[in-house]
Amino acid sequence: MVEMESISVNTRLAKAKQALDVENYGDARDQYEILAGIGSKEALLALGYIYERGGKGVERDYSAARYWFERSLNEGKAVRAALALGKFYYLGLGVPVDFVRSYSYLAKVEQSNDAVALLRLGVMFELGKGVPKNIDRARSLYRRSARLKNIFARKNLGVLEVKRGNVLIGLLLWSSAFLQGVTLGLIKRYDSRLQNW
Secondary structure (H helix, E strand, O other), X not given: OHHHHHHHHHHHHHHXXXXXXXXXXXXXXXXXXXXXXXXXXXXHHHHHHHHHHOEEOEOOOHHHHHHHHHHHHHHOOHHHHHHHHHHHHHHOOOXXXXXXXXXXXXXXXXXXXXXXXXXXXXXXXXXXXXXXXXXXXXXXXXXXXXHOXXXXXXXXXXXXXXXXXXXXXXXXXXXXHHHHHHHHHHXXXXXXXXXXX
């Protein structure tokens, strides 16, 4: 019996991913909702992304996306769900802009060493959004993110170095980020190193 359920779950996951690959969000949503009902943590996160983006067969619905991301945060896929929720509150996607709440989501995953989370936290500290402005903390977060190959963190770190008076270092960081971004943009459609907000 367990083996039969496992095959069914794997088949359903494969169908959902196939539907996403051809951008048939309605079919993907239907499969993921069934999977979420039987406890699939992957499905919770996928449903959040489907509703966030909208597409063929699914209207963009930030409220529904938030619901699924919250469930995902509480039930297993914490890093990606926290990133999404932090973005919602930072940009005001279906909710009022709330930098403090955005920070609270991102701070939960800082220790995961996720390049995008570190970048976003760096931006918040650099600009003083939801936290006291702290350029040294921003620089530290950008440095950690840049070590994980995030292009935007390297660019932001370069800008901070120029402002600090380290023009050559800043320009080297900025130009290397630009060249890596062009290269990755030509090769890959999606790469976490290209992700900003």
